[in-house]
Amino acid sequence: MYVAVKGGERAIDNAHALLAERRRGNRDVAELTVEQIRNQLPLAVDRVMTEGSVYDPELAALALKQASGDAVEAIFLLRAYRTTLPRFGYSEPLNTETMQIERRISGTFKDLPGGQTLGATYDYTHRLLDFALLAEGETPPSLETDSAPLEPCPRVLELLNSEGLIEQSPKNDERPRDITREPVDYPAERAVRLQNLVRGDEGFLLSLSYASMRGYGDSHPFAGEIRSGQVTVELVPEELGFPVVIGEIVLTECEMVNQFHGSKTEPPQFTRGYGVSFGYNERKAMTVALMERALRADELGEAVNFPTQDQEFVLSHTDCVSANGFVSHLKLPHYVDFQSELEMIRRLRREAGKQENNAPASAVEEKTV
Template sequence: MAFVATKGGEDAIAAAHAWRADRRRGDGEGCTLRQATTSFGRAIDRVMAEGALYDPDLAARALLQAEGDLVEAAFLLRSYRATQPRLVDARPIDTTAMRVQRRVSAIFKDVLGGQRLGPTADYSHRLFDTGETAPESAPDPVAAEPVSPLPSAMGILGGETLLEAIPAAGHDAPPADLTTMPLDFPASRPIRLQALARGDEGFLLSLAYSTQRGYGNTHPFVGELRMGEVAVSVVPPELGFAIEIGDIVVTECQMVNQFTGSKTVPPQFTRGYGLSVGHADRRAMSMALVERALRADELGEATGSPAQDPEFVLSHCDNIQATGFVEHLKLPHYVDFQSELEIIRAIRRQADEQRAEDGMDRKKEDGDDRV
């Protein structure tokens, strides 16, 4: 059987791009940027998180260009970000000053400030909307108004010293920026959090699920899950003091996990932390569970599960790298395959020759036996 290269070159590639663009537009003008921004909020939030760039309009453009492929959209957004100049580093955001839209705690019923459900489908029946039902009436806007500031639910445990202090970064220097440097090991906690924050949501979710099924020594509770707007501030060199340049929406999750203690640390609750841009409960919770699992070694717990292995988790959670490594297999590998083909043919020839020799030897032995 002959193996030949597919021909077509630039014309075939251009035709493929044109076909895809025509299919994306559909019968009419297609989905507008405004429609995508207002209708696909959670998808846009995920694209921003995994693309490591907070800009809903750009994320919506990427989502439309990628035909709804979230990984491809994140890839487009991250590629665009790499072409933009870095003007100034923002100061760390203060989530304690968040204008909270959603805040729930699974460990305290009457938490200070109250439970605030916010925009969520957690308490609704998962019934498919065929469009035949009447639209839901709007709630009282006063009840949905964001609150700021709202005290942390974790303060109750911290006041009784039943909760560990916030884990140290492991060094005094400013944390490295994973968007400008390659991942290296051993990875400090800030680097781990950065990698998880832009990791693939499905991968993080599966790892988090594995820790709850026994592949990791965790028994988690949602200490607090909050979502809302936080101010972003910078310190321009020419001014020397901080100024606010805008607001972004983030979701923060603080998990509480049991810890039996050690020779130097009494039994207490430990922390798992997750923070993601946008409204992303699932991502923030998964991140918090995995982040806690990655701390098993420093806490002296038994390790061995995938979610407890920093090199396994951090090296494979980036879906941009993962998709590049997997999808490059679609590109031409003619030379490599021809080499493998010749090796297989040579091995088979040797095997056939060996079987033939073994057959002749058996015939000789059978002849000797008859004599």
């Protein structure tokens, strides 16, 4: 129960002014522009877009600036903004196979059609602080280029498909349920689980993936393929009736390969877990793929023994805006609730004290239940 409490207006106004001053920081230091955030903190921008569930690098950078760099607050701002915009329908399903590849690796096959391409990655860096970045002025790195054309990069897991050793991704063109429009029912269908996971909190999903790989689950797969690059977006405008390109977005995709020992109806084969994220967020794409597969336990007839395999446990706690909201609500005035609990504890202690003088201890316990 909450009680309307008045008298905080001045304090709140001043607190917001103080926040603005702190966000600006030392005025002897140049102000950070949204364009700088967008260009120089692109991975922070990608996370805000993915969990904010709106692809717009400029808005995500603005949200980060406004939130003083707090990712969860920035995600909340972006989610709030999206509710002010009209929806112009749905895109055509993206064709990620024809992505303009900027990175593509596989942990399952060394030699692949199209090859392994590292792109811009923190892998293989020494994780030593680079004090050159602390110094003023920059020395642009000398960049090698190779103008030989990139070969087409077919999906790695299709290599297993030719031998029939991996399950097919079921394909139908039914309209998938949209969790921004309809509530989730359990058990949830695969499209709903995936939509939920893609916008889910990266830290939560990373830890759950870690747990499921360590033994609280049965998920220790191979990274079949990870790819990042530019993907063309098409939609069918209602005025035209044919698809048109509206632009390009950057996506990262991950496909995990898991063992499956077979069931009464299925022979032993590999199964898949699929993940995707906006921008170059590879960690997120991998955790989505891991959890996507873990949550298929039910559908594949595997025992559901751990929370990591429990749809309702995982999917109802992935959203950082909901989670943050519920934890933050504890900051609201609970004065009346707390007063009543305080009163009850005092009364129980009074009664216990009274009975200690003239009754056995068991009777006291019964009274306090």
